[in-house]
Amino acid sequence: MAEVEETFKRIQAHKGVIGVIVVNSEGIPIRSTLDNSTTVQYAGLISQLAAKARSTVRDIDPGNDLTFLRIRSKKHEIMVAPENEYLLIVIQNPDAV
Amino acid sequence: MADRKAELERKKLKLEQMRKEREEKNRQRKVKEGGEEKKVAPTSSGQSQDLRAQTDELLSSLGIPPASGNDSQAVVQPVKETVGPNEGAPATSAVTTQQASRRKAKLTVTKVGETNIPPRENVTYSKETQTIVVDTTEKEGKVWFSFIAAGTPSIGASSRLSSPRHSNSSPHHGSPRFTHHDMEWEDEFEFYDEDEDTDSIDVHPAPTHHKMPHVENVHPTLTQEDIQKQEEKPSAPATKDSPVTMVKKVIELSEEEKKQIMMTEEFQTFFNKTTRVVERALDEEIDIFVDYAGGESEDMESDLRAGERLKLQRNFFDERWSKHRTVTSLDWSKQHPELLVASYNANEDSPNDPDGVTLIWNSKFKKTTPEYVFHCQSPVMSSCFAEFHPNLVVGGTYSGQIVLWDNRVNKRTPIQRTPLSAAAHTHPVYCINVVGTQNAHNLISVSTDGKMCSWSLDMLSQPQDSMELQHKQSKAVAVTCFSFLSGDVNNFVVGSEDCTVYTACRHGGKTGISEAFEGHMGPITGIDCHNVPGQIDFSPYFLTSSFDWTLKLWSIKDQKFLHSFEDNSDYVYDVQWSPIHPALFASVDGDGRLDLWNLNNETEVPTASVVAEGGVALNHCRWHGSGSSIAVGDDVGRIHIYDVAENTANPKMDEWSRFVRTLQELKQQAVEREEESSLGSVSMTSPLR
Numbered sequence: 001m002a003e004v005e006e007t008f009k010r011i012q013a014h015k016g017v018i019g020v021i022v023v024n025s026e027g028i029p030i031r032s033t034l035d036n037s038t039t040v041q042y043a044g045l046i047s048q049l050a051a052k053a054r055s056t057v058r059d060i061d062p063g064n065d066l067t068f069l070r071i072r073s074k075k076h077e078i079m080v081a082p083e084n085e086y087l088l089i090v091i092q093n094p095d096a097v
Numbered sequence: 098m099a100d101r102k103a104e105l106e107r108k109k110l111k112l113e114q115m116r117k118e119r120e121e122k123n124r125q126r127k128v129k130e131g132g133e134e135k136k137v138a139p140t141s142s143g144q145s146q147d148l149r150a151q152t153d154e155l156l157s158s159l160g161i162p163p164a165s166g167n168d169s170q171a172v173v174q175p176v177k178e179t180v181g182p183n184e185g186a187p188a189t190s191a192v193t194t195q196q197a198s199r200r201k202a203k204l205t206v207t208k209v210g211e212t213n214i215p216p217r218e219n220v221t222y223s224k225e226t227q228t229i230v231v232d233t234t235e236k237e238g239k240v241w242f243s244f245i246a247a248g249t250p251s252i253g254a255s256s257r258l259s260s261p262r263h264s265n266s267s268p269h270h271g272s273p274r275f276t277h278h279d280m281e282w283e284d285e286f287e288f289y290d291e292d293e294d295t296d297s298i299d300v301h302p303a304p305t306h307h308k309m310p311h312v313e314n315v316h317p318t319l320t321q322e323d324i325q326k327q328e329e330k331p332s333a334p335a336t337k338d339s340p341v342t343m344v345k346k347v348i349e350l351s352e353e354e355k356k357q358i359m360m361t362e363e364f365q366t367f368f369n370k371t372t373r374v375v376e377r378a379l380d381e382e383i384d385i386f387v388d389y390a391g392g393e394s395e396d397m398e399s400d401l402r403a404g405e406r407l408k409l410q411r412n413f414f415d416e417r418w419s420k421h422r423t424v425t426s427l428d429w430s431k432q433h434p435e436l437l438v439a440s441y442n443a444n445e446d447s448p449n450d451p452d453g454v455t456l457i458w459n460s461k462f463k464k465t466t467p468e469y470v471f472h473c474q475s476p477v478m479s480s481c482f483a484e485f486h487p488n489l490v491v492g493g494t495y496s497g498q499i500v501l502w503d504n505r506v507n508k509r510t511p512i513q514r515t516p517l518s519a520a521a522h523t524h525p526v527y528c529i530n531v532v533g534t535q536n537a538h539n540l541i542s543v544s545t546d547g548k549m550c551s552w553s554l555d556m557l558s559q560p561q562d563s564m565e566l567q568h569k570q571s572k573a574v575a576v577t578c579f580s581f582l583s584g585d586v587n588n589f590v591v592g593s594e595d596c597t598v599y600t601a602c603r604h605g606g607k608t609g610i611s612e613a614f615e616g617h618m619g620p621i622t623g624i625d626c627h628n629v630p631g632q633i634d635f636s637p638y639f640l641t642s643s644f645d646w647t648l649k650l651w652s653i654k655d656q657k658f659l660h661s662f663e664d665n666s667d668y669v670y671d672v673q674w675s676p677i678h679p680a681l682f683a684s685v686d687g688d689g690r691l692d693l694w695n696l697n698n699e700t701e702v703p704t705a706s707v708v709a710e711g712g713v714a715l716n717h718c719r720w721h722g723s724g725s726s727i728a729v730g731d732d733v734g735r736i737h738i739y740d741v742a743e744n745t746a747n748p749k750m751d752e753w754s755r756f757v758r759t760l761q762e763l764k765q766q767a768v769e770r771e772e773e774s775s776l777g778s779v780s781m782t783s784p785l786r
Binding site for chain 2: 001003004006007010011014016017022024028030031068070079081082083084085086088090092094
């Protein structure tokens with residue numbers, strides 16, 4: 001448990017990282033470093049998008065599966081890593097180098 | 098019996114007659130329009146004609162025209178009387194004669210309509226299944242009970258109540274099989290139903306089912322939470338479809354639940370994997386949007402540094418795990434050349450942390466955290482990748498235990514340990530190595546009490562083989578470092594604390610220590626055998642480093658060293674040949690210096706040298722498998738990766754032959770030195786001339 005906390009803090013402390021969210025398969029946030037409303041917003045939207053992305057990949061090739069999703073926008077980069085039943089979302093500002 | 102037959106015949110004939118009459122009639126009807134009466138069939142039999150004539154007479158006397166009645170009579174007659182075979186014809190003639198007159202009574206032969214009444218279905222009441230069969234079309238006999246199933250979503254103290262039981266026909270009598278249908282009861286119910294139907298104007302099917310008062314189970318108390326959830330549950334699937342209204346879906350988990358989820362195995366696995374991937378992604382500085390047309394690129398700096406032979410590429414340092422710890426060993430992986438395992442000493446500043454830490458670093462990505470973190474209770478003195486098992490990392494500790502970590506498991510502690518017994522090691526294990534081939538390999542470990550054990554990686558509970566390294570009858574050798582000869586799994590050289598180098602053998606005729614090489618004046622810290630493949634084999638040569646500030650080059654075949662490198666001004670901690678260049682080796686010392694020696698260029702001074710920043714002492718050095726970079730570990734837990742310039746690192750074609758010449762020169766020098774020293778010693782004893 002402490003390792004999980006430690007890792008969380010480490011990622012959060014990474015340069016440019018704005019927030020880290022862990023979401024379960026239903027889109028319910030488990031852990032977050034952002035405030036509640038933002039968390040809920042991100043959780044809902046991103047989990048939907050990830051689900052859509054996954055279904056797209058699988059529709060094209062049923063043997064394939066989504067491993068990583070990166071959304072680059074003008075201001076941020078959102079990295080989504082799905083695994084098992086959960087989703088790790090990290091929002092980073094890549095210009096802050 | 099004969100009578101019967103006759104009767105049967107009669108009946109057959111009668112049927113034939115009837116058929117023929119019918120046919121005649123049809124024909125006649127068709128012909129009627131023409132008004133032709135073509136056929137005049139022969140008359141019927143005498144008897145029937147007589148009777149007809151009689152009746153005709155009778156009727157005519159009465160004033161009624163002779164009419165149709167004859168047809169039926171004609172039909173009837175043959176039944177009563179025996180008729181001859183020629184009846185068929187007379188019958189038809191009778192028909193024709195009557196056809197014209199007869200208008201009124203038309204007797205037609207009708208087809209017998211068959212109606213099929215399906216057998217009554219016996220509905221049985223069976224106790225096994227009590228499914229809800231809501232059948233509004235059928236007339237329900239009776240419904241005894243009906244519960245409203247109050248189903249609330251999962252969380253909450255709800256219980257699925259028993260489903261409504263509809264019986265199709267008969268009531269339940271408690272008996273499992275009620276197959277009989279007492280007609281009486283059925284009648285009763287039908288009666289009832291009829292009443293029902295006539296009375297009720299209501300079209301609603303539901304009320305018709307309930308004969309008994311409407312019974313409803315009391316709902317379990319719905320708390321605010323539950324109601325919320327109920328509301329949201331139906332709304333949730335809806336919102337998944339509609340992107341606009343998703344804000345509604347706020348299903349909160351309590352802190353407890355979140356903690357619980359985080360405790361699960363699944364979560365841990367997920368977290369391990371994804372954070373690793375995300376950290377790599379976070380660190381990449383590849384800017385795909387870089388615009389070369391807009392601004393000028395500032396990449397001029399990289400050219401300047403090209404000239405340097407040794408340049409620092411990066412550091413590996415972890416605040417949490419490697420701070421204040423000395424790097425005790427380094428090893429590059431052969432399966433994944435970018436992975437480096439580093440073992441660390443104890444951290445005096447934080448006694449609560451585990452004493453022994455082993456980290457696996459990844460030099461391919463820019464992330465600054467280790468790939469894997471392993472620890473154990475005793476300081477790890479040496480570590481290596483298990484060559485033929487890509488997932489295993491072996492460590493030798495200060496306590497003499499050998500530990501095995503597996504990076505497939507989520508645990509950070511070792512999955513296997515050797516026992517702390519006299520059968521295994523009881524002294525610090527500084528030397529550990531996997532030798533052999535894919536199918537036949539062993540883990541060899543040597544501790545500072547001279548004990549050498551060979552293990553199988555599958556079973557660390559007991560060494561496969563153990564041996565005491567002793568020199569000249571029970572003088573145990575305190576081994577600090579060892580190295581196997583190139584391509585050899587049997588012969589190896591060890592350096593010890595008593596300043597001597599020994600050759601030893603695992604199997605064969607002379608197991609144990611064979612020869613001693615003296616020359617160093619201080620304990621030997623590092624030893625390495627030449628192992629560069631090439632046309633010429635330099636495997637008898639090995640290098641040693643020691644506390645006496647020197648490095649020495651030896652050959653197995655000679656008791657005396659070939660050359661001594663005396664450029665250092667502090668303890669030299671480690672030395673290693675380059676894996677690709679036959680005449681190149683690296684050494685590190687207590688001043689923080691990393692030296693690259695190229696014997697073909699210069700044997701007195703290093704070809705390239707760099708001092709690690711921070712005023713640290715470098716404890717260990719390891720060439721990367723490609724020979725183009727070196728990892729050095731220092732005493733504050735930092736690992737420096739230096740890139741070696743290409744022209745220095747890569748051997749040219751003639752390096753091997755040049756090295757042969759170099760060695761020859763060195764040998765000559767050695768011989769001369771010997772002579773001088775022997776002469777010197779002779780001259781010492783003799784009086785001055």
